Amino acid sequence: MEIVDTLQDGVVILELRGRLDTTNYSFLEEKIMKLIDDNRIHLLVDCTDLSYISSSGLRIMLMGLKKVNSVKGRFVLCCLQENIREIFEISGFTSIFSIFATRQEAMKQF
Amino acid sequence: MAQWIHDKDPRSPNIERLLQDVPKCPGVCLFIDIVDSTWIKYREPFTKWGQKLNNTFNFISLLNDFPDNIVKGIGDEIMLYIPENVLHQKTTFRTCFALLEEIYATLDNIKNFPVDGLFLPCKVAIHYCTEAYNVTFLEGYNDYYGKDIDLSARLMSKAKPYRIVLSEKFYQKVQEDIATENIQKEQGCLKFITEKYIEDFKGVPRPVEYRVIQV
Numbered sequence: 001m002e003i004v005d006t007l008q009d010g011v012v013i014l015e016l017r018g019r020l021d022t023t024n025y026s027f028l029e030e031k032i033m034k035l036i037d038d039n040r041i042h043l044l045v046d047c048t049d050l051s052y053i054s055s056s057g058l059r060i061m062l063m064g065l066k067k068v069n070s071v072k073g074r075f076v077l078c079c080l081q082e083n084i085r086e087i088f089e090i091s092g093f094t095s096i097f098s099i100f101a102t103r104q105e106a107m108k109q110f
Numbered sequence: 111m112a113q114w115i116h117d118k119d120p121r122s123p124n125i126e127r128l129l130q131d132v133p134k135c136p137g138v139c140l141f142i143d144i145v146d147s148t149w150i151k152y153r154e155p156f157t158k159w160g161q162k163l164n165n166t167f168n169f170i171s172l173l174n175d176f177p178d179n180i181v182k183g184i185g186d187e188i189m190l191y192i193p194e195n196v197l198h199q200k201t202t203f204r205t206c207f208a209l210l211e212e213i214y215a216t217l218d219n220i221k222n223f224p225v226d227g228l229f230l231p232c233k234v235a236i237h238y239c240t241e242a243y244n245v246t247f248l249e250g251y252n253d254y255y256g257k258d259i260d261l262s263a264r265l266m267s268k269a270k271p272y273r274i275v276l277s278e279k280f281y282q283k284v285q286e287d288i289a290t291e292n293i294q295k296e297q298g299c300l301k302f303i304t305e306k307y308i309e310d311f312k313g314v315p316r317p318v319e320y321r322v323i324q325v
Contacts, residue, residue, distance in 0.1 A: 021202060022211040026297060054202050055173055055215035062219060090168050096224050 003031055011042045011110045013103070017049040020057035028057075032064040041073025042110050046103055048079040053087055065097060074098075078106035112246035112253050135244040135254065137193035138206060138236060138280065139262035140213075142170055144186035145231040145271040166230045169220060174212050175202045181254060186230075189263075191242070191254045206238065206280060207287035207298075210323075213274060214299035217325040221272050233269035237262035237277040264311040265320060274299075278306060278319035299323055 001018040012035055020028065035043065043064065053061075061077075068075040078100045080088065088094045100106040113132055117124045144166060151159050163186065171177050171188070179190045192200075192209075203209040213234055220229045239258030246253040261277065268275045276284075284300070287293065304322045311318045 019201075022208040022215075022298070025215075052201075055212045055219060058173075059215040059219050062222060062224075066222075066224075087173060090172050091219065092165065092169075092223065092225065092228050 001027065003028060005031070005035075007040075009107070009110070011044050011107065012040045013044045013046055015046045015049065019052040019054075020050060020060075021052065021054040022056045025054075025056040025060045029060050029063065032060070032067065036067055036071060036073075041068055041071050043068060043073065043075050044103070044106050044110070045075070045077045046079055046106075047077060047081065047084055050081065050084055053084055058087070058091055058093060061093070061097070074110055076100065076106050076109050078103050112244045112251065114249050115245050115247055116249065129245075132243050132245055134240065134256075135193050135242050136238075136240050137191055137242065138197060138209060138283075139239050139242070139254070139259055140190040140192070141235045141262060141266045142188050142190070143233050143266060143269065145233055147186035147230065150230065162228065162230045165228050166220065166232065169229060170216055170232065174216060175200060181252060187266075191239075191259075193244070205287040205291065206283040207291065207293060210236070210274070210276070210280075210284055210300075211298050214323060214325060217272050217274065221325055231271040233266070233271055233273050233275075235262060235265035235269050235275045236280050237265060238280040238283045240279075261311070261314060261318065264314060264318070267311070268307075268309075268320065268322065270324075272325040274323040274325070276321055276323070278321065281306075281321050299325075 001016060001020055001024045004015040004017065006013050065075045076098045079102065080099060098109060115125065115128055144163065167188065171180060176190055179192045181189045181191050198204055203212050217232060220232060223229060237258060239256065239262065241258040242254050242256035244254055265275045265277060302323050306319050306321055308317045308319050
């Protein structure tokens with residue numbers, strides 16, 4: 001998996017590319033922890049090119065949400081592919097995450 | 111699909127011949143159980159309890175690419191068997207290490223889910239089986255028999271809510287994966303694993319070695 005991060009209007013946009021699973025979740029975990037340590041607490045995760053997410057990946061998403069909420073930041077997701085959305089629905093994650101269809105809509109939340 | 115072992119004659123030598131030719135089917139046996147579900151059934155209406163059971167089993171099996179590996183469901187417990195050759199063909203988890211990580215993550219997600227009342231707590235037992243056979247004595251069913259299948263079930267007696275009990279044989283397979291895949295030992299849930307326990311289990315003629323990961 002590749003993580004591309006850019007800063008836009010005080011929001012860090014994390015583009016996830018490929019599969020997020022056991023083999024690589026720790027990279028995302030480290031990235032999110034580092035951002036929060038650097039006081040970058042508004043995060044938008046763009047899932048346009050995320051092709052798969054496993055339980056390990058969901059766990060890191062949940063950890064990110066909780067960490068960011070605890071420092072009064074925002075953790076928002078956008079552009080989920082159909083299979084990713086289905087996994088979020090099955091796991092009940094759609095009820096706890098702010099998820100938007102486009103990056104533009106998501107940026108309005110910050 | 112399991113090989114059907116059947117003969118109407120109780121004294122038929124065919125059965126022995128059939129069984130002698132059945133190959134061993136090494137793989138991972140998993141038991142996943144909903145904790146305190148009997149108590150929950152008496153406390154909540156069937157509809158509420160059933161909904162939570164649906165949510166929890168969805169979370170466990172669909173999310174982890176398990177549906178094809180469920181051998182049987184007995185009440186609130188499911189037994190899964192993943193033959194080694196099938197495990198290596200999986201994409202979510204191709205190794206015992208990855209499988210353990212995914213199960214840990216699943217229990218952690220259920221435990222830390224921010225909304226109450228959607229899921230039920232679970233406990234898990236995992237064993238790597240070498241003495242297992244893909245046979246059935248009932249036509250049309252898939253099943254696995256063998257000493258190691260029994261041992262997997264016995265391990266469940268040590269499981270508690272949000273606890274994974276893994277046999278030493280499974281742990282050794284995880285260690286092999288760590289060496290083969292060049293994984294850092296501190297990575298993931300293994301940092302929470304206990305030392306080895308050695309205990310006698312009912313019906314097992316030798317002491318059983320196992321470890322525990324508490325989520």
